[in-house]
Amino acid sequence: MAPLMNRTIGIFMEKLAEQHRHKQPFDIYALFKRFTMDTIWSCGLGLDTDMQNNLNDPYLVQSQRVLFRYDNAIRYWLRYYLPITQRFISDDPVTWIHKQAEHLIKKRAELGDTNRMDLLKLMLESATDDDFIDDGLGSVVANADMDIEAPLVRQLTQHEIVANIYLFMVAGYETTSAALAYITYVLATHPNEQRKLQEHIDAHFDHNVDQDMLSYELISKMEYLDMFIRETLRMYPITESVINRQSSEEFHIENVGTIPVGTIILADIYTLHFNSDLWGPVDPHTFYPERFATKRHPLAWIPFGAGPRTCVGMRFALMEIKELLVRLLKVYSIVDCGESTQNKNGGVEHFDIQNNHIILNPAGPKNCLYDAISAQTNISSNELRQRAANHMRHNADYYLKMMPAYEILV
Numbered sequence: 001m002a003p004l005m006n007r008t009i010g011i012f013m014e015k016l017a018e019q020h021r022h023k024q025p026f027d028i029y030a031l032f033k034r035f036t037m038d039t040i041w042s043c044g045l046g047l048d049t050d051m052q053n054n055l056n057d058p059y060l061v062q063s064q065r066v067l068f069r070y071d072n073a074i075r076y077w078l079r080y081y082l083p084i085t086q087r088f089i090s091d092d093p094v095t096w097i098h099k100q101a102e103h104l105i106k107k108r109a110e111l112g113d114t115n116r117m118d119l120l121k122l123m124l125e126s127a128t129d130d131d132f133i134d135d136g137l138g139s140v141v142a143n144a145d146m147d148i149e150a151p152l153v154r155q156l157t158q159h160e161i162v163a164n165i166y167l168f169m170v171a172g173y174e175t176t177s178a179a180l181a182y183i184t185y186v187l188a189t190h191p192n193e194q195r196k197l198q199e200h201i202d203a204h205f206d207h208n209v210d211q212d213m214l215s216y217e218l219i220s221k222m223e224y225l226d227m228f229i230r231e232t233l234r235m236y237p238i239t240e241s242v243i244n245r246q247s248s249e250e251f252h253i254e255n256v257g258t259i260p261v262g263t264i265i266l267a268d269i270y271t272l273h274f275n276s277d278l279w280g281p282v283d284p285h286t287f288y289p290e291r292f293a294t295k296r297h298p299l300a301w302i303p304f305g306a307g308p309r310t311c312v313g314m315r316f317a318l319m320e321i322k323e324l325l326v327r328l329l330k331v332y333s334i335v336d337c338g339e340s341t342q343n344k345n346g347g348v349e350h351f352d353i354q355n356n357h358i359i360l361n362p363a364g365p366k367n368c369l370y371d372a373i374s375a376q377t378n379i380s381s382n383e384l385r386q387r388a389a390n391h392m393r394h395n396a397d398y399y400l401k402m403m404p405a406y407e408i409l410v
């Protein structure tokens with residue numbers, strides 16, 4: 001997969017260089033989104049897309065529409081209740097992607113064995129021609145005799161491969177680009193930590209020799225880089241409402257009460273990630289990557305979830321983020337353009353960290369999360385921030401008591 005990712009990172013660096021030539025602040029989050037979409041289609045699904053150059057790329061357009069839920073809901077409603085509108089309304093994006101996925105599988109099968117190592121190839125290698133596999137694992141009813149992990153011999157039907165292609169696209173695009181945006185935000189607002197990270201990268205990299213991707217082995221040895229990303233995801237977890245489970249049996253928690261069967265339990269990730277007992281002695285509100293050098297509770301950090309249903313793309317996402325950051329920070333520095341953009345004399349010289357520096361508009365929490373939700377609802381982003389803060393306060397005590405139960409459940 002490395003050469004495939006190298007290609008999309010290469011294009012990203014070209015786009016960055018183009019922006020750099022303008023010497024103007026810009027929104028790097030938009031570039032991250034195109035980069036992650038390009039990477040997931042290319043490394044995961046075997047297409048040589050060029051979404052970073054071509055904003056009209058149909059895969060980019062349709063994939064982004066999938067994520068715009070209200071648009072889809074209205075489309076569905078119209079097509080269902082007013083069939084006459086079907087002629088005028090284009091296919092919904094989900095169907096479009098499913099059709100493309102079927103086409104991709106067929107094309108790959110016709111090509112036979114190729115050298116291209118991507119997710120699709122791995123899935124096809126474990127495919128079966130059967131339409132349905134009755135292994136009992138599709139059942140939602142808990143079964144004491146059932147293994148938690150699927151047996152290794154388990155094969156994938158064509159339908160499952162199509163569904164997985166779709167799932168990877170949805171799960172792997174916005175998450176990773178938002179993570180990159182938060183990291184950029186932290187870099188811009190913590191110049192000392194940024195310098196430290198750049199020195200760390202320089203120490204592992206020979207600038208004169210290494211132009212391409214770092215090997216998996218080398219990048220795995222870069223501990224500070226790893227801690228930097230983990231600390232960012234601790235403070236800015238992307239998917240705070242995704243990690244939930246349903247209790248399959250009744251259980252009791254001291255000082256809380258009895259939790260009935262079927263209760264949906266949502267992990268309150270903010271409370272967990274900002275708990276000073278779990279993350280001290282340095283204040284959890286301080287950005288301090290070195291806190292990861294100390295061994296913590298195994299469930300204290302869960303931006304990718306936990307247990308058998310943990311994020312399957314975690315390693316991929318971390319690798320993608322690391323490779324991109326190494327390339328980016330080798331050449332550029334990220335500069336907060338908040339006040340400096342207001343300065344008519346230019347703030348560039350002021351932040352002379354490396355020879356080749358750039359002002360980027362860091363897409364921080366403001367840009368990434370609340371504004372995106374706000375755009376899809378009628379709730380202002382300030383109101384959403386307020387609600388999130390209240391939610392965190394309200395849940396703090398309760399969640400702490402829930403922790404041991406959560407440990408059992410995952």
Ligand code: HEM
Pocket residue numbers: 044167168171172173175176179238239242243244302303304305306307308309310311312313314316317
């Ligand atoms: C920074 C990036 C990412 C974050 C923060 C993230 C986070 C998560 C979280 C919290 C879950 C739910 C886990 C649970 O309930 O315990 C999840 C599930 C999942 N993620 Fe990710 N993810 C990221 C990147 C990716 C990527 C790049 C892919 C695909 C290549 C991916 C594919 C999936 C899939 C398929 C699931 C469902 C797993 C299952 O239910 O068995 N994710 N992710």
